[in-house]
Amino acid sequence: MNIAIEDILDLKTLVESDQVEFKLAGGKDGKGALPKDFWSSYSAMANGRGGWVILGVLEKHGEFTPVGVSEPEKLKTDLFNQLNDRDKVSSNVISNQDVQHVMLQDKPVLAVHVPPASRKQKPVHLKKTPFGNTYLRIHEGDRRCDDETVKRMLAEQLYDSRDNEVLSDHYSFADDISIDSLKTYRNLLAAHSPQHPYLEYELFELFKKIGGWRKDRETGKQGITIAGILMFGNWEAITAAAPNYFVDYQERPEAKTELRWIDRVCPDGTWSGNLFDFYRKVYQKLTAELKVPFTLEQGQRKADTPVHTALREALVNCIVHADFTERVSILVVKRPDMFGFRNPGLMRIPLEEVIAGGTSDCRNRLLHQMFLLIGLGERAGSGMPKIFSGWKSVNWRTPKLWEKMPPAQTLLELSTASLIPNDIRKLLHQQFGESFNRLDDFEQLIVTTAAVEGWINHERACQLTTRHSREVTLALPRLEAKGFLVSNGEQKQKTYTLPGVTLPTPDEVFASISTRNIASSLETSTYSKPSSTHNGFNSTYNEESSKHSAPPSNRDNHGRLIALEHFDLPFIDRVEELSSSLREELMAFAQAPRKKKRLRKEQMTSAIANVCQGHYVSAAALAVILDRDQQSIRQQYLKAMVDNEQLGLAFPQYKNHPRQGYTSLVQED
Structure with missing residues (x-):
């Protein structure tokens, strides 16, 4: 969405998002030139959800100083010349109205809006090859994409449907397809459309008709499709065709982001593991406690409500829009306060268009068609509006749809809390x-x-x-x-x-803890995470549920700080305060980084997650435990782990405070 930049206030409002960059454009001779790092920002924003590059403004500590650009029209001409040079950049997504020449404090400034590129344009890359020259905006910076991410973008560009690929002849209908799943599908088709012509066919012919088996008319190759294996396959065949495939449903007993579940559906050898059976099992569990009011439709009792429709559509959407090449699972969560859906891969069209409806670009079109044939899912981009309208019909809070990366994933959270209690x-x-x-x-x-x-x-x-x-x-x-x-x-x-509400800084919190004794508040305390829907349904942590006896201080028996009005978990601020048993346990978790100075990234993040399990740990304490420099831990690991929801914060409103504490939110199977 393009807007007009008119004054400094517009810059101050834009800067609260990470989709804006301020760059000087003086050039070597002071006559103005596009800065070299403009192009990495252009690529990153075009490959993401768009953004702004403001040329000629110095931004420092929240203050904006327009310094201007020399000869702005010449700079604008140079911008478009380079945008249309295929040796410079692969695609131009900027039009004339995206570049604004404005005067800020009597200084000429160019505000460049970079719209998101279409799926067919991505990857937007520099030079002639996308490998090594494609960028994405991650953690407020422009990061070079690895080759795997580039290949995934190219596949999205080339193939309108990702699930119609014909597999090799090593896959067979007799060995790799669950006949029980296919029989159940035919029964549902008969119930939904009793006169459907496909019902006349034997199972194999039915499988072919619905897209499970296809002949490529260009090459003559024929066989089971990716959609056929994912929808009706047996577990061994599914994982051979899609090694990253995994589906997971968890019912959690409390309204908190935590590890514990009381019911789970995932491939465990007791059922096929395919998408069709996953849908049937999970939808029944999602709707088990929903009340159905007595209403008649054409003389018969109506079997569901707009909420049933919303949950059905959310589950189908989660499946048919998934990118099964991504290294993240389909995850469905049911909690007393919400339903959550996560699928691997980003949406193919902007989220605003998804929510508005009317536009559709389904990643797995054969899978979608298979669901449509039995009355599940919606056509023509109407699915998400039905989800939103279903939730609005019972006055629940507006659904939240957002994206995260890396890894690329789309999340939908359906809160059952009243819009305004x-x-x-x-x-x-x-x-x-x-x-x-x-x-x-x-x-x-x-x-x-x-x-x-x-x-x-x-x-x-x-x-x-x-x-x-x-x-x-x-x-x-x-x-x-x-x-x-x-x-x-x-x-x-x-x-x-709200006015009158103050959020104490970490310094104020620690100062208050050091000046008073809070032992009386610990006598019957059990540490648990308070309900907070904005923490995200897919984040979990190991709860420390054991009750602590109250020591005559503000520390527990292990030497961790306790302040229930500030922390929902114990806080490790200094390693020297810890009991010898806990210190030894944490050092054991950190054995790999303590022994080796060079570690793979996943080894270090695993060590950090283990050390931070069940309590908050300051960066200073982590540095001692891991035997690493505090600043390098912050820059290389902690920020990324927070952004990826591997770590939670003791002070989420002060993300970069030096006394911040970190706790593990890592999901464990």
Whole structure:
């Protein structure tokens, strides 16, 4: 979505997103030139969800100083000349209206909007080859893609459907297809469409008709398709065709991001493991406790509700849009407070278009058609609107659809919490009166979230809405100007609270702990993670559920800090305070990095996750335990692990504070 940049305020609002870069464009001779790092940013933004590059503005510590660009029209001409030079860059996604020449504090500035490239244009790369010259925007920086990621982009570009590939003749219908699954499918087809002509065929012919077996008319090759194996195959055949394939359903007993589950469906040798059987098993579990009101439709009782429809569509979407070459599983989670769906791969079209509906670009079209034949799934991009409308019909909070990488994955979270709980609405009316009612729905949702969760930031607000992030960026300072919110911090670290609510800094928290004894609060304490839907359904951690006897200090028997009003887990701030038994245990987890100075990245992240299991650990303490430099641990591992939801933060509103604490959120099977 392109917008007009008119003043410094527009830059200040844009900067709360990581999709903006400020660059000087003075050139060697001071007459103006595109900086060399412009092109890596261009590639990264085009391959992602777009962004902005502001040329001629110096940004430092949240302050913007326009320095201007010499001869802006000449610079603009040079930009388009290079954009259309295929020796420079593979594709031009920028049009004339994407480049704005504006005056900021009497200085000429060029604001370049980089729209997201289409699937057919990606990978947008520099020079002539995509390998080594393709970038993605990860962790607020432009990162060079590895060859595997580039190959995946090329496959997305070349193949409209990723599941119609014909496998080798080493796969056979008799050996590799679950006949029981296919028979059940035919029964469902008969129930949904009793007069369907496919019902006349034997199982193998039916399998061919629905796309499980195909002949490539260009090469003459024929055999089982990827869709046929994934939908109806046996486990050994599935994993041979798609080595990264895994499906997982977990029912968790509490409204918290944690490891424990009370029911699970995953390939364990007791069932086929294919997508069709996974759908049937999981949908029954998802809807088991849903109440169905007595309503008649054409003289017969209606068997489900808009919520059933939404869950059915969410599960089908999760399957048919999955990229089974990615190294992440399909994961479905059911908790008392929400339903969560994760599929590998990003959406092929912008999320705003997915939510609006009417546009569709399904990654696995044969799988989609197989579901459609038995009355499951929606055509023409209407699935996501049905999910949103189903949730709205029961006044539950707006579904959250977002993407993460690496690895590339799409997540949908369906909260069962009321849009605005009555007690919170009453509190807000007491504080703001009728002015709260005059806010639009989205503004009310932002203020409500700040009240419920204590604070809100740009990232969290984006998760609450289907609107473009630019609208979120403008809404937050607007609510601040109206007196509904108060801001804290700068730029990407900026958070908002209700007036009168203060978030103590880590320094203030540790100062308060050191000046008082809180032993009385520990006598019957059990440490558990509070309910917080914004933590994400796919993040889990090992809970430390044992009760601690209360020592006469602010530390537990292992020497970890305890402050229940600040930390939901014990906090390791200094290794020398720890009991010898816990210290030895943590050192054992860190044995590999302590013995070797050079480790593979996955070895170090595994060690960090193990050390941080069940408590928060400061970077300083981690450095001692791992025998590594504190700053290098932060830069090389901790930030990426937080972004990938492998680690959680003791102070999420102060992400980069030097006294931050980290706890493991790693999912363990």
